[in-house]
Structures are given as structure tokens and as C-alpha cells.
Amino acid sequence: MTDHRNRFLQLALRAQALRFGEFTLKSGRQSPYFFNAGRFDSGAALAELAGCYADAIDAHAAAHDQPDFDLLFGPAYKGIPLATALACEYARRGRDLPVAFNRKEAKAHGEGGSLVGAPLGGRRVLIVDDVITAGTAIAEALAIIAQAGGEVAGIVIALDRQEVVDPAVSRRSAAETVAQEQGLPVVAVASLGDLLAFTGTSTEFAAQRERLLAYRQAYGSLGAA
Incomplete structure (x- = not known):
């Protein structure tokens, strides 16, 4: 497991x-773990998180020569601080990137519209978010960017749960479905597989491993096996 995954x-x-623990997800599934990016709620935590994102993106780019991007887009709401923190991290590394995000509801006064920040037209856009669950939020972001004249270069998320949305329809995860249907790279800072590796080498969390394995057996995508 690479360093940025372990750090994350x-x-x-x-x-x-x-x-x-025992968590009931929006899907109704009983999950042995829960991820909430809203808990990265301090400047220090966001700065460290942004470093993990940047390392994951740069490692993927070095291995696959992609994604090539020149603007960061944060879908409302959790994507907004994530994209902003990532822009600050890249500026610290010497790369000044423009940032944009959307509002859930269009503004009728002032500058108006549903977009805030740098213009998207003619830009290669990297979408920055926390997770992909059903893919609905990403689909909305893709439509917003296309309408504004931007081109999506890829998507980066914090955690890929690597679980299927509907086992009766497909054994692909939401992230895999988006990547294949949209033809876009989806970069995750870490995945369920990484979490399993992490718990397998930690005495503190080793007891969680069997429950995670059982959950992956029940709901994991083919890519997570």
C-alpha cells in the first residue's frame, strides 16, 4: 500500500x-464501517487530506499519463471544500489552478447562475469529490460542466467503497460504472481493498478485518474481489 493511502x-x-461499527447506509445495507468526509473539519485536517489527494492524482498521472487537467471543480456540497483545499495544496507545490463549484439552487441576484469561481469554458476539468455511491451527483456535475463548455478530464474521490449499486443489474461498482460508461479515469485516494490491507497489518484494527471481508463478499464489485 502506497504511502498516501496509509496516511489517508x-x-x-x-x-x-x-x-x-454497525451502520445502516442509505441503501439499507448494514455496513461494518462508515465514511463521512464532513469530519475533516479543521484547517490542519483538510491540508493533510489535500496532500493525500494530490499524491494520489500525481501517482495515477505518472503511471497512466492521465488525467491532464487545468481546473478543479467541486460539486456541492462536500466537493467544495475538497476542491478548494486541493487547489491550495497544488499552489503550495508551485501549480496555481483555478477552482469552480456549483450551487444547489441557482442565484437570481448578484452575479446570478449556479456556478461560482473560475469559468469552465475551454478548460479540462478534474472533478473533486468524497465518494461515488449511485453516481447521481457525478452525472449532475458532468452535465453542469458540459453545459458551461468545459471538458471533464477525470474524477478524484477520497474513498472507493468498491461495492455494487444493484447486484441484480451489475457486479460493477458505482465508480467502475462511471469510469466505463463515461470513459473517464476515476482516481481514489484509497479503496476498500486498501482498508482491508490496512486492518490486516494493524493490531488495533485487526478484529475488523473479518467483518470487512464478509461485507466485501456480500456486496463487493468484481474489481474488489
Whole structure:
């Protein structure tokens, strides 16, 4: 497991963005873990998280020569601070990137519209978000960017749960479905597979491994096996 994945999981546990227990998800599934990026709620945590994102993006680019992007887009709401923090991290590394995000409801006064920040027209846009669950939020972001004249270069998320949306329809995860249907790279800072590797080498969290394995057996995508 690469360093940024290990750092991210340790950070998520410290911030309680990643917790173990019994959680009922929106899908109704009983999950042995829960991830909430909203718990990265301090400047220090966001700065460290942004470093993990940037390392994941740069590692993917080095291995696959992609994604090539020149603007960061944060879908409302959790994507907004994530894209902003990532822009600050890249500026710290010497790369000044424009940032944009959307409003859930268009503004009728002032500058108006549903977009805030740098113009998207003619830009290669990297979407920055926390997770992909059903793919609905990403589909909305893709439509917004296309309508504004931008081209999506890729998507980066914090955690890929690597689980199927509907086992009766497909054994692909939501992230895999978006990547294949849209022809876009989806980069995850860490995945369920990484979490399993992490718990397997940690005495503190080793007891969680069997429950995670059982959950992956029941709901994991083919890519997670």
C-alpha cells in the first residue's frame, strides 16, 4: 500500500471520518464501517487530506499519463471544500489552478447562475469529490460542466467503497460504472481493498478485518474481489 493511502486512512481514523461499527447506509445495507468526509473539519485536517489527494492524482498521472487537467471543480456540497483545499495544496507545490463549484439552487441576484469561481469554458476539468455511491451527483456535475463548455478530464474521490449499486443489474461498482460508461479515469485516494490491507497489518484494527471481508463478499464489485 502506497504511502498516501496509509496516511489517508490514518488521518480518516483520527478525524473520525472513518469509523467501525454497525451502520445502516442509505441503501439499507448494514455496513461494518462508515465514511463521512464532513469530519475533516479543521484547517490542519483538510491540508493533510489535500496532500493525500494530490499524491494520489500525481501517482495515477505518472503511471497512466492521465488525467491532464487545468481546473478543479467541486460539486456541492462536500466537493467544495475538497476542491478548494486541493487547489491550495497544488499552489503550495508551485501549480496555481483555478477552482469552480456549483450551487444547489441557482442565484437570481448578484452575479446570478449556479456556478461560482473560475469559468469552465475551454478548460479540462478534474472533478473533486468524497465518494461515488449511485453516481447521481457525478452525472449532475458532468452535465453542469458540459453545459458551461468545459471538458471533464477525470474524477478524484477520497474513498472507493468498491461495492455494487444493484447486484441484480451489475457486479460493477458505482465508480467502475462511471469510469466505463463515461470513459473517464476515476482516481481514489484509497479503496476498500486498501482498508482491508490496512486492518490486516494493524493490531488495533485487526478484529475488523473479518467483518470487512464478509461485507466485501456480500456486496463487493468484481474489481474488489
